[in-house]
Amino acid sequence: MKSRHNRRMFRRTSRRRTMLMAAGAVIVAGCAQTVADWTPAATPHDLQVKWVTHEHSINFNSRANLLTNQASRSLDRFLNEIDLRPSDRLFVDVGPKSGELVADGRIGAINNQLRHYIPGAKAQLITGEKGTDRQISLIVGRYVVLPPNCPDLSSPSTTNPGNNPDSNLGCTTQRNLGLMLANPGDLLRGRTLGPADGQALSGSIRRYRAGEIIPPVAPVIK
Numbered sequence: 329m330k331s332r333h334n335r336r337m338f339r340r341t342s343r344r345r346t347m348l349m350a351a352g353a354v355i356v357a358g359c360a361q362t363v364a365d366w367t368p369a370a371t372p373h374d375l376q377v378k379w380v381t382h383e384h385s386i387n388f389n390s391r392a393n394l395l396t397n398q399a400s401r402s403l404d405r406f407l408n409e410i411d412l413r414p415s416d417r418l419f420v421d422v423g424p425k426s427g428e429l430v431a432d433g434r435i436g437a438i439n440n441q442l443r444h445y446i447p448g449a450k451a452q453l454i455t456g457e458k459g460t461d462r463q464i465s466l467i468v469g470r471y472v473v474l475p476p477n478c479p480d481l482s483s484p485s486t487t488n489p490g491n492n493p494d495s496n497l498g499c500t501t502q503r504n505l506g507l508m509l510a511n512p513g514d515l516l517r518g519r520t521l522g523p524a525d526g527q528a529l530s531g532s533i534r535r536y537r538a539g540e541i542i543p544p545v546a547p548v549i550k
Contacts, residue, residue: 373502376474377512382410384466386438393433400441403466407445410468415511418442418451419467431455434464471513475506 384406387399395403420438422431435451442449451466476499483495509515535541 373476373480373499375476375502375506375512375515377471377515378474380470380472382406382468382470384468385463386434386466387463388434389462393437395437395441403438403441406466407442412442412445412468413470413511414446415470415513416446417469418449419454419469420451421454421465421467423455423464438466471511471516473506473509473512473515475503478503 384403386395386403388394389396420435422434431453435453439450442451454467478496478499480496480499483492488494506512
């Protein structure tokens with residue numbers, strides 16, 4: 329049979345243990361993050377690539393193939409405003425009733441002016457519903473990239489015991505990549521490789537294996 333003294337000691341020990349456990353729970357709860365202190369997911373920083381078009385109407389005299397001075401100046405203003413780029417895709421809508429000879433002549437006249445901006449520029453013929461005998465449309469299509477807004481400070485700058493990713497992580501890297509792209513369409517699909525001389529490329533491997541490495545030419549300092 330337990331004495332009253334032992335029962336009192338047991339009750340004091342049990343109370344202390346309960347108080348310590350309660351204090352520990354309070355401390356853990358204070359360190360843990362809550363939903364209100366953190367967004368459910370970090371803001372995405374993916375680059376968004378979109379296809380946009382710019383359209384310009386070009387007036388011709390009836391059945392004529394040459395640009396008038398006014399039409400030529402208007403086309404120049406349009407090309408300067410959109411800042412024509414080598415990666416742009418060019419289309420000419422000549423309409424369904426212009427005829428092949430007239431269409432070819434008009435596209436040739438437009439290409440001659442385009443080549444002042446991009447050497448070798450060549451517009452593609454399309455027969456839509458906008459072109460007429462007196463007016464055709466030049467359509468310039470391009471991919472544009474929308475970089476993320478940085479810095480992204482949507483997450484709090486306080487302690488992060490949950491080790492969640494910072495909302496600003498990688499934002500600048502993605503933005504810089506978007507601003508450096510010459511052709512944003514490369515993010516959607518890579519370019520087709522050009523022809524290569526396999527025999528010449530394999531020559532370097534043969535020389536390496538045979539110990540016949542050609543030393544680089546020393547730069548000439550003037």
